[in-house]
Amino acid sequence: MIITSLENEKIKKLLKLQKKKYRDLEDMYYVEGFHLVExxxxxxxxxxxxxxxxxxxxxxxxxxxxxxxxxxxxxTDTPTNIIGVCRKRHYDKIEGNHILLLDxxxxxxxxxxxIRSAVAFGVDxxxxxxxxVDLYNSKVLRATQGLYCHIPIMNVxxxxxxxxxxxxxxxxxxxxxxxxxxxxxxxxxxxxxxxLIMGNEGNGVRTEIKNMCDVNFYIPMKNLVESLNVGVACSxxxxxxxx
Numbered sequence: 001m002i003i004t005s006l007e008n009e010k011i012k013k014l015l016k017l018q019k020k021k022y023r024d025l026e027d028m029y030y031v032e033g034f035h036l037v038e039x040x041x042x043x044x045x046x047x048x049x050x051x052x053x054x055x056x057x058x059x060x061x062x063x064x065x066x067x068x069x070x071x072x073x074x075x076t077d078t079p080t081n082i083i084g085v086c087r088k089r090h091y092d093k094i095e096g097n098h099i100l101l102l103d104x105x106x107x108x109x110x111x112x113x114x115i116r117s118a119v120a121f122g123v124d125x126x127x128x129x130x131x132x133v134d135l136y137n138s139k140v141l142r143a144t145q146g147l148y149c150h151i152p153i154m155n156v157x158x159x160x161x162x163x164x165x166x167x168x169x170x171x172x173x174x175x176x177x178x179x180x181x182x183x184x185x186x187x188x189x190x191x192x193x194x195x196l197i198m199g200n201e202g203n204g205v206r207t208e209i210k211n212m213c214d215v216n217f218y219i220p221m222k223n224l225v226e227s228l229n230v231g232v233a234c235s236x237x238x239x240x241x242x243x
Contacts, residue, residue, distance in 0.1 A: 002064040006072060010063065014050065014073055014085070020134045023088075029136035030085045031146075032074060037084035039146030045089060051082040058084075075138040088136065091154040094161065096124020099170065099195040100238070103158055103205050104131045105230065110201060111135070112143020113231035119147045121238035126151060127195075129158035129209075162195070162212045170195045172214045173241075174205055175233070180218035183240050191241065198234045 003011060014030060016022040023029045028047070031040055034057070040046040041058050048061045052070050056062060071079045100123045105111050111133050118126055133140060135153055162172055171194045174180075197213065199205030210216075219228065219236055228236075 002066055003069055004066045006069065010050075011065070011069060011073070014083070017085075018075065018138070020137070023134070023136050027088050028085055029088065029141070030073075030083050031141050032076065032083050032138070033080045033142075034082055036141060036146050037082055039149045040084050040086045043089075043149035045086040045149065046084050047087055048085040049082060050085070053081055057082070076142075089152075091125075091152050094125060094127065094154070094156075094165065095152070097193045098122060098124045098242070099127060099165065100125070100234075101127040101129065101156075101158060101161065101195055101197045102132055103129045103197055103209055104200040104203075105198070106133050107201055108133050108137050108139035109143050110229070110231045111140050112145075112148075114198070114234045115140075115144045115151065115153070116147050117231070117235040117238050119151050121235070121242040123151065123238060126153045127156045127158075127161055128153065129156060158206075158209055159212070162197075162209070165195050166212075166214075169193055172212055173197065174210050174213035174216045175199075175218060175237070176210075176216035177218045177227070180216035183217045183219050183237065186215075186217065188241065188243075194241065196234075196237060196241065198230055198237075201230055 017028060017030050031037055046058060046060055049058055050063050050065050052065060052067055073083055074080060100118050166172060171191055173194050173196045197205055197209060219233060
């Protein structure tokens with residue numbers, strides 16, 4: 001049977017997952033496109049698939065829908081032919097030696113880029129502060145290219161987490177273009193356990209959070225360049241800290 005009506009209960013529930021409050025309520029989200037669905041399947045979070053093709057790709061519950069329904073479910077201008085409903089993963093403690101804390105990052109593309117860089121350069125866990133864009137926003141998920149499945153990501157209250165990290169011997173690192181240390185001259189032997197904090201696109205790291213940092217870095221640049229996009233800056237910092 002192929003679902004062709006938007007009044008179908010399954011479709012109505014799926015459409016609600018486009019909104020954060022329902023994703024939180026149901027503890028679920030959905031991804032679009034074969035690659036993201038496949039990554040969710042590999043990570044063990046894929047619950048159900050909706051598709052227009054009769055071929056079975058994954059051994060989970062599969063529902064066929066019409067092209068019209070798929071267009072309504074799509075969050076992009078060019079609809080995919082497969083959608084995967086997934087369960088959220090939850091973590092209750094911070095683990096690993098290399099931690100990245102994102103303080104009120106707002107742009108979905110930036111968050112996705114940062115997640116990819118974190119996986120690429122050996123971050124053990126990502127912490128998302130209050131008021132950071134939702135990890136399960138469709139634009140974030142697409143920007144990660146599925147790599148969000150390959151790193152623990154946890155929502156936290158920033159100040160509480162930093163205090164806990166300090167007690168457990170982590171060096172809290174921030175950025176400061178005026179008073180920071182040159183990134184390329186730091187002694188990384190002191191950074192076996194660190195938490196790097198990256199801040200909001202417009203305002204940077206909040207002052208009260210910045211004041212909790214043990215050390216600040218800056219990335220040397222030519223004078224013509226005033227600042228870098230937070231995703232770019234974070235990638236450079238993580239690469240250098242991981243070398």
